[in-house]
Amino acid sequence: xxxxxxxxxxxxxxxxxxxxxxxxxxxxxxxxxxxxxxxxxxxxxxxxxxxxxxxxxxxxxxxxxxxxxxxxxxxxxxxxxxxxxxxxxxxxxxxxxxxxxxxxxxxxxxxxxxxxxxxxxxxxxxxxxxxxxxxxxxxxxxxxxxxxxxxxxxxxxxxxxxxxxxxxxxxxxxxxxxxxxxxxxxxxxxxxxxxxxxxxxxxxxxxxxxxxxxxxxxxxxxxxxxxxxxxxxxxxxxxxxxxxxxxxxxxxxxxxxxxxxxxxxxxxxxxxxxxxxxxxxxxxxxxxxxxxxxxxxxxx
Amino acid sequence: xxxxxxxxxxxxxxxxxxxxxxxxxxxxxxxxxxxxxxxxxxxxxxxxxxxxxxxxxxxxxxxxxxxxxxxxxxxxxxxxxxxxxxxxxxxxxxxxxxxxxxxxxxxxxxxxxxxxxxxxxxxxxxxxxxxxxxxxxxxxxxxxxxxxxxxxxxxxxxxxxxxxxxxxxxxxxxxxxxxxxxxxxxxxxxxxxxxxxxxxxxxxxxxxxxxxxxxxxxxxxxxxxxxxxxxxxxxxxxxxxxxxxxxxxxxxxxxxxxxxxxxxxxxxxxxxxxxxxxxxxxxxxxxxxxxxxxxxxxxxxxxxxxxxxxxxxxxxxxxxxxxxxxxxxxxxxxxxxxxxxxxxxxxxxxxxxxxxxxxxxxxxxxxxxxxxxxxxxxxxxxxxxxxxxxxxxxxxxxxxxxxxxxxxxxxxxxxxxxxxxxxxxxx
Ligand SMILES: Nc1nc2c(ncn2[C@@H]2O[C@H](COP(=O)(O)OP(=O)(O)O)[C@@H](O)[C@H]2O)c(=O)[nH]1
Numbered sequence: 001x002x003x004x005x006x007x008x009x010x011x012x013x014x015x016x017x018x019x020x021x022x023x024x025x026x027x028x029x030x031x032x033x034x035x036x037x038x039x040x041x042x043x044x045x046x047x048x049x050x051x052x053x054x055x056x057x058x059x060x061x062x063x064x065x066x067x068x069x070x071x072x073x074x075x076x077x078x079x080x081x082x083x084x085x086x087x088x089x090x091x092x093x094x095x096x097x098x099x100x101x102x103x104x105x106x107x108x109x110x111x112x113x114x115x116x117x118x119x120x121x122x123x124x125x126x127x128x129x130x131x132x133x134x135x136x137x138x139x140x141x142x143x144x145x146x147x148x149x150x151x152x153x154x155x156x157x158x159x160x161x162x163x164x165x166x167x168x169x170x171x172x173x174x175x176x177x178x179x180x181x182x183x184x185x186x187x188x189x190x191x192x193x194x195x196x197x198x199x200x201x202x203x204x205x206x207x208x209x210x211x212x213x214x215x216x217x218x219x220x221x222x223x224x225x226x227x228x229x230x231x232x233x234x235x236x237x238x239x240x241x242x243x244x245x246x247x248x249x250x251x252x253x254x255x256x257x258x259x260x261x262x263x264x265x266x267x268x269x270x271x272x273x274x275x276x277x278x279x280x281x282x283x284x285x286x287x288x289x290x291x292x293x294x295x296x297x298x299x300x
Numbered sequence: 301x302x303x304x305x306x307x308x309x310x311x312x313x314x315x316x317x318x319x320x321x322x323x324x325x326x327x328x329x330x331x332x333x334x335x336x337x338x339x340x341x342x343x344x345x346x347x348x349x350x351x352x353x354x355x356x357x358x359x360x361x362x363x364x365x366x367x368x369x370x371x372x373x374x375x376x377x378x379x380x381x382x383x384x385x386x387x388x389x390x391x392x393x394x395x396x397x398x399x400x401x402x403x404x405x406x407x408x409x410x411x412x413x414x415x416x417x418x419x420x421x422x423x424x425x426x427x428x429x430x431x432x433x434x435x436x437x438x439x440x441x442x443x444x445x446x447x448x449x450x451x452x453x454x455x456x457x458x459x460x461x462x463x464x465x466x467x468x469x470x471x472x473x474x475x476x477x478x479x480x481x482x483x484x485x486x487x488x489x490x491x492x493x494x495x496x497x498x499x500x501x502x503x504x505x506x507x508x509x510x511x512x513x514x515x516x517x518x519x520x521x522x523x524x525x526x527x528x529x530x531x532x533x534x535x536x537x538x539x540x541x542x543x544x545x546x547x548x549x550x551x552x553x554x555x556x557x558x559x560x561x562x563x564x565x566x567x568x569x570x571x572x573x574x575x576x577x578x579x580x581x582x583x584x585x586x587x588x589x590x591x592x593x594x595x596x597x598x599x600x601x602x603x604x605x606x607x608x609x610x611x612x613x614x615x616x617x618x619x620x621x622x623x624x625x626x627x628x629x630x631x632x633x634x635x636x637x638x639x640x641x642x643x644x645x646x647x648x649x650x651x652x653x654x655x656x657x658x659x660x661x662x663x664x665x666x667x668x669x670x671x672x673x674x675x676x677x678x679x680x681x682x683x684x685x686x687x688x689x690x691x692x693x694x695x696x697x698x699x700x701x702x703x704x705x706x707x708x709x710x711x712x713x714x715x716x717x718x719x720x721x722x723x724x725x726x727x
Pocket of ligand 1: 319322489
């Protein structure tokens with residue numbers, strides 16, 4: 001038998017987690033954003049359940065400010081897999097008055113997603129939401145369980161986490177509660193890229209360097225679009241950029257890059273001196289505990 | 301650095317770190333992350349800034365590892381944190397178990413999946429009660445490799461005889477625990493001595509640095525390739541036009557090497573068949589060992605469901621309704637004789653009644669304290685459980701994955717205990 005590589009070991013752990021959720025919970029859902037982490041999740045679900053179908057639907061929380069390239073990719077990928085896609089729309093949450101749209105140049109729909117997600121979980125009666133969060137992303141995540149328990153209000157209570165011993169996950173919940181499950185908790189950003197390369201997975205074109213109209217704000221580059229107002233002194237210009245994460249256009253920063261192939265992208269990332277979040281997520285930079293706060297109220 | 305960053309072929313090694321408060325565990329982890337270049341500029345900036353604000357007087361690498369707000373405020377760590385770092389050869393996954401309240405519970409959690417335990421000792425204090433606790437929990441949980449980092453060597457003048465004295469005490473402890481592999485390394489985490497860089501202040505030490513040891517310690521042999529064990533997690537039955545009759549048993553190999561043609565027994569039913577194929581998404585594989593997630597098809601159409609175990613017919617596990625187990629209790633509500641719980645073993649859930657607390661263990665002296673009327677939070681003891689249905693178990697020391705279970709309180713749904721099968725006794 002050949003020796004096990006770290007990707008084999010991580011994959012096997014994640015597939016095991018997927019199958020445990022499917023077996024122990026009644027109505028799981030897999031959250032798919034079209035980003036690289038959730039692309040890996042889809043692959044892992046194939047590994048776990050083929051030649052059968054997925055024992056859960058795939059759901060996207062659409063802020064209405066997503067990159068069109070990513071939405072096109074999302075639809076195509078789910079269709080190729082022959083699985084069912086549910087789109088939960090932040091625009092609808094706004095239209096029906098569940099949330100109020102922020103205004104001004106720094107308006108973002110990122111925070112509104114939480115309500116849309118929790119509403120969708122309730123509407124469909126989901127008791128488990130499988131997500132692609134990783135422990136290397138942020139310090140609060142380093143302590144989160146793979147099966148992360150949420151109360152009736154969707155809240156995470158870091159001090160009351162269930163011990164997670166061996167690979168024996170406890171998926172028991174009461175009505176109205178749900179678990180967030182993170183099969184790739186133990187993966188790093190580099191592991192994800194290596195896996196994408198190994199499996200030959202397609203990713204949306206915005207991960208590769210391309211020409212785009214951007215503007216600079218807080219030391220980062222953002223896409224100029226109909227969804228953002230430029231503040232005084234800000235000006236749009238053309239640059240060769242790529243994205244390290246895929247999210248809401250209004251608060252996901254691009255990095256200047258000439259990397260046009262997967263190998264080039266990964267070389268850039270391996271040499272990078274800034275974390276994925278530090279480089280591309282505006283919302284985390286406001287307060288030190290930003291992430292922990294949002295998680296407590298049910299952010300993914 | 302890896303020559304080709306896309307080459308995902310390092311070996312994954314799982315570590316747990318433990319130490320009493322102030323032994324320098326956070327500093328060591330921060331140092332490991334820093335020296336292996338896992339720290340990004342924005343993280344370092346953040347740490348520099350926080351160190352300044354706190355008036356630490358130096359860049360406090362320990363700050364790299366502290367997570368939750370409550371912990372930051374109190375300057376302590378309260379929960380197991382998981383981190384990754386890589387070297388050219390290996391990819392490390394580190395479970396950091398904090399060293400005070402909830403201690404045993406956290407340590408058991410971190411240690412349950414570890415290949416190697418790093419135990420911190422303050423060179424000034426040597427082997428203390430906590431050291432014995434850490435080492436015995438590690439040994440109990442079947443960690444084969446113990447690395448004792450004798451830290452703060454700078455505070456004992458980098459003195460060789462001091463280190464030797466600590467190392468001797470450790471060797472004695474290791475012998476008592478029957479630890480198969482225990483090494484002691486003199487370090488100064490704060491200054492980086494013998495962490496990634498060889499210490500110039502300790503020329504008398506000619507062993508490996510801490511990182512060298514982590515990179516070279518042989519762990520491949522720890523996998524259980526002897527007992528063929530495959531708990532069924534999920535039955536794949538597409539019933540589609542393309543696969544009308546496909547029936548595959550999906551799971552993670554818990555032990556042994558699985559190949560087509562293997563003779564198997566399905567437990568607890570005892571029915572027999574042969575492996576028709578071992579498959580993954582990429583098609584059939586010649587062989588699969590632990591911890592691979594695969595799908596196994598059998599030659600015969602048996603009624604196999606989640607919770608059943610496939611085992612190599614030649615050496616099956618013990619099917620029993622009785623467990624004599626060492627249990628680490630993780631709940632504020634004590635375990636008492638007569639109480640009922642749910643037990644999850646591999647992929648099977650049964651109910652269990654506590655017949656007796658046979659024994660309680662003093663983790664500091666390693667003494668058996670005899671029968672008790674309860675196990676309190678963070679206690680470890682031997683418990684006799686009666687089960688509502690049969691489980692196919694092995695002794696933990698023989699087969700980690702099929703010798704462990706968790707105890708769930710059905711009223712709260714909490715995981716309240718972690719159990720290790722001492723002896724697999726048929727009923
Ligand atoms: N002199 C000296 N001090 C150290 C060393 N390692 C850690 N310390 C100090 O010991 C104290 C406790 O360290 P910390 O890493 O927070 O301990 P933890 O509670 O085990 O995580 C801090 O003040 C550290 O700076 C060392 O090698 N030498």
